[in-house]
Amino acid sequence: xxxxxxxxxxxxxxxxxxVGADDLEVLHxxxxxxxxGRAITMREYGFIEGLKIAPLYKGIxxxxxxxxxxxxxxxxEEIVAxxxxxxxxxxxxxxxxxxxxxxWVRGLDDRNGMNxxxxxxxxxxxxxxRRVFDRIxxxxxxAAVDAGAMPTPSSxxxxxxxxxxxxxxxxx
Numbered sequence: 001x002x003x004x005x006x007x008x009x010x011x012x013x014x015x016x017x018x019v020g021a022d023d024l025e026v027l028h029x030x031x032x033x034x035x036x037g038r039a040i041t042m043r044e045y046g047f048i049e050g051l052k053i054a055p056l057y058k059g060i061x062x063x064x065x066x067x068x069x070x071x072x073x074x075x076x077e078e079i080v081a082x083x084x085x086x087x088x089x090x091x092x093x094x095x096x097x098x099x100x101x102x103x104w105v106r107g108l109d110d111r112n113g114m115n116x117x118x119x120x121x122x123x124x125x126x127x128x129x130r131r132v133f134d135r136i137x138x139x140x141x142x143a144a145v146d147a148g149a150m151p152t153p154s155s156x157x158x159x160x161x162x163x164x165x166x167x168x169x170x171x172x
Contacts, residue, residue, distance in 0.1 A: 031123050035112050041098070042123045044127050049096075056092055057131075059085075059089065060128065067079075068132055069136070090117065098116070
């Protein structure tokens with residue numbers, strides 16, 4: 001007697017991650033945690049806020065721009081040293097991004113302070129690196145133009161020949 005072969009039951013493969021599932025994470029990479037007993041939500045600076053705080057981060061971007069090249073990204077220890085050189089600005093930038101008082105940031109012990117700074121850097125590194133890479137690209141374009149490698153639009157001649165030039169409507 002023939003028996004009917006039972007089909008193997010296979011669990012469906014897990015559905016692939018939905019396209020764009022991490023878009024909100026990319027657009028708003030906020031991170032929440034507790035530092036020194038205080039609930040903190042670290043957020044990335046927005047566009048207008050970034051424009052307003054530009055004087056605070058200019059020196060940091062200047063220094064990181066010197067350390068970063070297309071071929072090289074500085075290790076975390078080097079980034080921390082660069083940030084330490086701008087400690088007054090960093091404490092203000094952290095306080096702004098975490099919506100806390102500068103005095104609270106300043107009063108943290110080493111472990112909590114480093115944890116807060118790392119959290120701030122994780123959330124805001126893309127903000128800073130966009131400015132660094134924009135600067136690198138602008139410098140590359142300028143260097144190429146200066147070297148004559150990129151054509152620049154030619155200016156029009158100001159001299160006209162009355163015999164070959166068409167009459168303008170006002171001259172009729």
